[in-house]
Amino acid sequence: MLTNLNIAIIGTGTMGEAVIGGLLQAELVQPSQVLAATPRPERRRELSQRWGIATTGDNREAATWGNVVILGIKPQMTEQVLPQLNGAFQSDDLIVSVLAGVKMRQIAEATGHSAIARSMPNTPAQIAEGITVWTASKGLDQARRGWAKIVLSAIGAEVEVEDEKFMDMATALSGTGPAYVFMVMEALIDAGVHMGFPRRIAAQLVEQTVIGAVRYSAQSGKHVAELRNMVTSPGGTTAAALYELEKGRLRTVLADGVWAAYRRARELGGE
């Protein structure tokens, strides 16, 4: 449990705040157990008003105070921020990173602390509907693995993987994934408007089509190709549409996007 733990968040943008919100809304912690570190005073005011938590502009103070220290800064900031934290950790603290690309070895070297859970959430975390893939540093004890699991389950489902190599793949597939879905939705809504629907109605049709298709897929347990075949009447509209999508290389374009994200995640980690 997280009852007696202090949770510090360093870097409280989109993802850092999602974790704060998830923890508080699930009542896994009290506001008095949370300290948010971020450089901008107006952002600190906003966070303390919205969540009733303490804030600081001093990253080292947050790392010293926290038993669980969540890193929500951008990967490009690691060289500047992580050395500030060196020596601030107690031996039984836990670092939870959400940084794309950055390896546990890099975090351990820069901070001098090797008890780390590296995670990759995604933005539906903001409504506790995220999916987070995570892995722990070798030899991390069960108690702190438990802390990581509880913190990450506050923002949705979580999947633990043994090998850190899966983290960059998760970054490309599920971490970046909501952007693929939103872009496809946007394109479909625009097509509806192009045909003549008012935008509001086009958006409603697309949104519920996506929600319905995802729930149907999850509940039916059928392979997605089988579900797609069930939509495709012989000589009908879907067959006509799918022919054009295949001709436009939709599948390989999506795969190329995922591979580009994977390569970029590896670059951010210095590979």
Ligand SMILES: NC(=O)C1=CN([C@@H]2O[C@H](COP(=O)(O)OP(=O)(O)OC[C@H]3O[C@@H](n4cnc5c(N)ncnc54)[C@H](O)[C@@H]3O)[C@@H](O)[C@H]2O)C=CC1
């Ligand atoms: N946005 C997303 O969908 C996801 C992002 N991530 C990871 O989460 C991390 C944060 O990404 P976002 O929340 O999207 O970025 P963001 O730009 O919204 O948040 C970064 C935050 O760090 C703060 N910051 C800047 N300099 C700082 C410093 N010196 N000390 C402390 N805080 C500082 C900024 O004020 C900002 O609030 C990244 O490492 C990213 O790879 C992971 C999964 C999904």
Ligand SMILES: O=C(O)[C@@H]1CCC=N1
């Ligand atoms: O774009 C990014 O780098 C972050 C990591 C995964 C999603 N957003």
